[in-house]
Amino acid sequence: GNYSFIVTVTPTFTSTLSPTPTITATPSGVRSVIINEIAWAGTASGLADDEWIELYNPGSIAIDITDWVLKATDGSPAITLDGIIPAGGYFLLERGATTTDDSTVSDIAADQIYTGSALSNNGEALQLVDTSNKVIDTANGNGGAWPRGSSSTFGTMERIANTADSDTAWVTNTGSPRNGKNANGGDILGTPKRANTIGPTPTPGRTPTPTRTLPPPTAVIDPRPIINEILPRPGYDWNQDGKVDVFDEFVEIKNLTAIEISLNGWKLSTVDGDSFTLPNVNLAPSERIVFYGSATNILLSDGGETVRLSNPNGKIYDAYTYAIAREEDRSICRLPDGNPGSNSWFEDCIPTPNLTNSREGNVPSVPGGNAESPVCDLPDTIPADFFFAECRGYGAGIWNPIFWDATGWMDKQFLPSANSKWRSFIE
Numbered sequence: 117g118n119y120s121f122i123v124t125v126t127p128t129f130t131s132t133l134s135p136t137p138t139i140t141a142t143p144s145g146v147r148s149v150i151i152n153e154i155a156w157a158g159t160a161s162g163l164a165d166d167e168w169i170e171l172y173n174p175g176s177i178a179i180d181i182t183d184w185v186l187k188a189t190d191g192s193p194a195i196t197l198d199g200i201i202p203a204g205g206y207f208l209l210e211r212g213a214t215t216t217d218d219s220t221v222s223d224i225a226a227d228q229i230y231t232g233s234a235l236s237n238n239g240e241a242l243q244l245v246d247t248s249n250k251v252i253d254t255a256n257g258n259g260g261a262w263p264r265g266s267s268s269t270f271g272t273m274e275r276i277a278n279t280a281d282s283d284t285a286w287v288t289n290t291g292s293p294r295n296g297k298n299a300n301g302g303d304i305l306g307t308p309k310r311a312n313t314i315g316p317t318p319t320p321g322r323t324p325t326p327t328r329t330l331p332p333p334t335a336v337i338d339p340r341p342i343i344n345e346i347l348p349r350p351g352y353d354w355n356q357d358g359k360v361d362v363f364d365e366f367v368e369i370k371n372l373t374a375i376e377i378s379l380n381g382w383k384l385s386t387v388d389g390d391s392f393t394l395p396n397v398n399l400a401p402s403e404r405i406v407f408y409g410s411a412t413n414i415l416l417s418d419g420g421e422t423v424r425l426s427n428p429n430g431k432i433y434d435a436y437t438y439a440i441a442r443e444e445d446r447s448i449c450r451l452p453d454g455n456p457g458s459n460s461w462f463e464d465c466i467p468t469p470n471l472t473n474s475r476e477g478n479v480p481s482v483p484g485g486n487a488e489s490p491v492c493d494l495p496d497t498i499p500a501d502f503f504f505a506e507c508r509g510y511g512a513g514i515w516n517p518i519f520w521d522a523t524g525w526m527d528k529q530f531l532p533s534a535n536s537k538w539r540s541f542i543e
Contacts, residue, residue: 149173149181149201151244151255152275155306156235157267159220159298160340162434162456166220166299167211167235170308171244173201174278181207184252189241189259192233199227206309219299221308237267254281264288268374268401270340272306276314287313301431341377343425343434344370344404344450347467348416351444352479354469355408363410366469367423370454371399379405381428386421390414402454406469416441436461449473 152172159166169186173179180200186209187194201207210218210226211234218226239262242255255273256262264286265273271289279285289306293313296304307313347354350364357363367384371377376398384407385391392412399405409415416423422437438448449465450456453473466477 145252147253147278147280148175149179149184149207149244150253150275150278151186151242151281152206153306153308153312154235154242154255154262154265154273155270155304156240156262156265156273157237157270159304160270160302160456161220161299162342162458163220163299164234164457164459165211165213165217165231168220168226168306168308169209171201171207171209172275172278173203173205173207176203178202178205181246183247184245186242186244188235189243193230193235195228195230197228208309221296221304222299222301223297224295224308237262255286256283257281258283266305266374268372270305272304274307274312274314276312289313300433340372340456341369341379341382341399341425341433342372342450342454342456343423343436344368344454345447345465345468345473346416346423346436346438346449347445347447347469348421348438349418349441349444349446350467352467354467355410357410362415363408365409365414365416366406366467367412367414367416368404368406368469369394369399369425370404371401372454372456374401376400383424383426383428383430384412384414385424385426386414386416387424388417388421404470438463445479449475451475 150172151169153170155166155168157167158164171181171186178200181197182199184197185194186197195209197207197209199207207227208221208224210220210229212218212220212229212231215229215231218229220226239256239260241257241259243251243257244253245251255275262273263283265271266288269290271291273286274289276285276287290313291303291305293307293310294303294305295310296306296308298304345366345368347364347366350360350362350366352364353360354364354366369379369384378396378398379394380396382394383391384394390413392407392414394407397405418441420437420439420441422435424432424435426432436448445467446463447465447467448461448463449468450460451462451465451473452460462475465473465475466479468474468477
């Protein structure tokens with residue numbers, strides 16, 4: 117017979133696994149990350165630790181900067197970095213008192229907080245190096261003074277786009293644009309984690325249709341008057357009214373900014389509730405003004421006090437708490453004069469109203485005539501009736517701490533040596 121066969125071919129497939137891709141680190145190139153902005157003068161908060169530095173990744177891929185180092189060529193500071201900067205992103209370094217102190221730029225979270233040495237206001241040469249010690253970027257690489265930035269306005273030193281480092285590659289931020297708040301809530305003259313004042317030059321293309329543009333807003337610089345000197349216990353006629361009394365006490369205010377500021381509506385006050393609204397006067401840059409007790413009616417306690425300076429909205433811009441004023445004509449002053457730092461106060465200064473602060477010199481001698489010098493050992497801020505009873509008339513000369521400080525006697529106690537023909541006692 118005839119036979120027919122149907123042959124079916126079944127293909128056999130061999131499974132081939134694709135290799136798992138290996139992620140390779142992209143080699144870092146020169147200016148693949150740039151030192152973009154430096155707040156070498158700190159901020160207007162007056163806190164010595166409040167410096168910050170911004171890095172910028174201008175590329176199209178993220179860059180891991182873990183174990184890179186940002187350092188000064190003299191070795192201090194030297195910051196070992198830890199993190200990844202996304203493409204087109206920023207990396208904010210904040211210097212704090214501790215590694216958890218994220219208050220330098222108070223409204224923007226730091227990408228890394230560092231402690232240790234501060235940047236010198238006289239200039240540093242900074243280098244950014246990768247893990248192979250290759251220099252990726254520099255800032256003020258030729259050394260010397262900082263090419264831009266301001267210690268008087270606390271304006272930052274900003275990079276002009278992605279330009280190579282040189283003295284002409286930087287500008288000073290003057291407040292437009294600006295971003296962020298300092299530790300006291302004041303505006304920062306800088307742009308942390310935002311585009312700098314001068315961005316990249318646009319690529320030439322089709323000329324756009326002209327449109328009406330509004331003029332840029334006027335830069336507003338955060339005013340920075342400070343309390344510069346306090347005299348709580350005078351022994352000389354400082355206000356020149358012919359006598360020595362509590363009205364010779366004074367508080368000196370100084371303008372630290374580079375612009376003229378108005379003191380209209382600002383207030384001096386104490387924690388006891390005394391306050392004085394400053395008059396409508398303007399202070400030129402670095403100018404100072406003295407307010408005596410005869411004008412403010414604020415009595416500064418010899419036993420210690422907190423003096424505050426606040427703006428018209430009630431925000432406290434400056435404050436200082438001093439201890440017991442044990443000596444006459446020992447003022448509390450900032451040194452160097454006008455230094456806004458929290459550690460700049462000294463309590464053994466020579467009074468220098470409207471002059472540069474100093475711990476050296478002599479207090480003028482008290483003139484003759486009607487000048488009166490305080491003779492009572494009690495604080496001059498006690499209620500008037502107590503002051504009169506103890507320091508005037510019959511009370512003059514009888515004050516004795518045992519009547520106020522000793523415990524254990526109730527009833528009455530005779531005065532040991534009262535200047536009176538009558539037998540006198542206290543109860």
